[in-house]
Amino acid sequence: MPEGLIVKALSGYYYVRPDGQQMTEVVQCRARGIFKKRGESPLVGDRVLFSMTDNGEGTVEEIKPRSSSLIRPPIANVGLVLLTFSVLEPDFNLQLLDKFLVHIEHAGLEVVIVLTKWDLLEDAAKQDEVEASAALYRSIGYPVVITSSKQKSGYEALFELLSHEISVFAGQSGVGKSSLLNTMIPGAMLETNMISHRLGRGKHTTRHVELLELPRGGYIADTPGFSQLDFLELGVEQLSDCFREFKALSEQCKFRGCTHxxxxxxxxxxxxxxxDIAASRYEHYALFLEEMKEKKRRY
Structure with missing residues (x-):
């Protein structure tokens, strides 16, 4: 039975690239009914076994074990998250960045922070502020790459970090993820939209998850942007472990289960x-803790 990779899921169909085939040679498949009975669903990024049907389409017969799976975006076997934020239009939002980092740490995935639209930042004081923030996150242990699609800068450093089979973009809407991909993958011709200045945020230009083949090997997923995350799947006691610089210190606290x-x-x-800990990081931790407690009270 042939094996392949699901590179796109759309309207109940799964598009499988058979091993050894070109990216353009995909088989349109349906999933066996047994998956629905089990409460399972194939995801983009799944390695699967499939069979061919008489009409030239296929059927997903088996999902191979996953190394990871995400709910938002729905994708499997991700090795690296490119957490993408713009330095301007919309402004660099450290609180939202930390919220994304909490979710990525909870999922146990590697992450690179990618800052876009550097060419728009002409104010020297603002540049210094962004560079100071980048230095802070590097000191915590997060790689930070500053890019400009217009100047085509930062891409070599980014490519060097894309060693995993599947990487995924995440981040706020309107930060230029599609423009970034257009520059990284010539001919991708991804749809981009102008920023809505009235709303102060971008439109959701990507409507489904799809793997795109990188020029140097591996895949990257362009995923729907989203600007809000909730903490319902995360326990209050797990939050501090999702702040890297808190984790080792927590073990030395006087009381077990210290909320800090x-x-x-x-x-x-x-x-x-x-x-030794940035005030902004602690302020966001305390804010998220209260948000989690409030949600727990409501639900």
Missing amino acids: THEPGCQVKEALEAG
């Missing part, structure tokens, strides 16, 4: 007071 808010002997609070 009011407890005596809290190593995270001591590190904050000593300037």
Whole structure:
């Protein structure tokens, strides 16, 4: 039975690229009914076994074990997340960046922070502010790549980090993910939309998940942008572990299950007071903690 990779899912069909075939040679498949009975569903990124039908289409027969799976966007076997934010239009939003990082850390995935539209940032003070933020996240352990699609800068550094079979873009809408992909993959001809200045955010230019083949091998998924995330799938006690610089300190706190808010002997609070933890990161942690508690009370 042939094996392949699901490169696109749309309207109940799964488009499978058979192993050893060109990207353009895909088989349009339906999934066996047994998956629905089990409450399972094939995802883009799944490696599958499939059979051919008499009409030239195929049927997904088996889903191979996954190394990872995401709910939003619905995709499997992702090795790297390119967390994409613009430095301007919309403005660089550190609170939203930290919220995405929490979800990515919770999923156990590697991440690279990609900053776009550097060419739009002409104010020197703003440039210094963005570079200081980039330095902060690098010090925590996150690679940061600053790019400009107009100047075609930052791409070589980005390509060097794309060593996984499947990488995925995530981030706020309107930050230029599609423009970035158009530059990275000549001929991709992805739809791009102008920023809505009235709303201050971009339109959702991507409507389904699809794997795009990179020139140097591997795939990247252009996924629907989204500007809000919730914490319903994350436990309150798990939040501090999703802040990398908190994790090791948490183990040294006086009380087990320390929330790092009011407890005596809290190593995270001591590190904050000593300037070893950025105030913005702690403020966002406290904000997310309250948001999670409020959601738990409501549900």
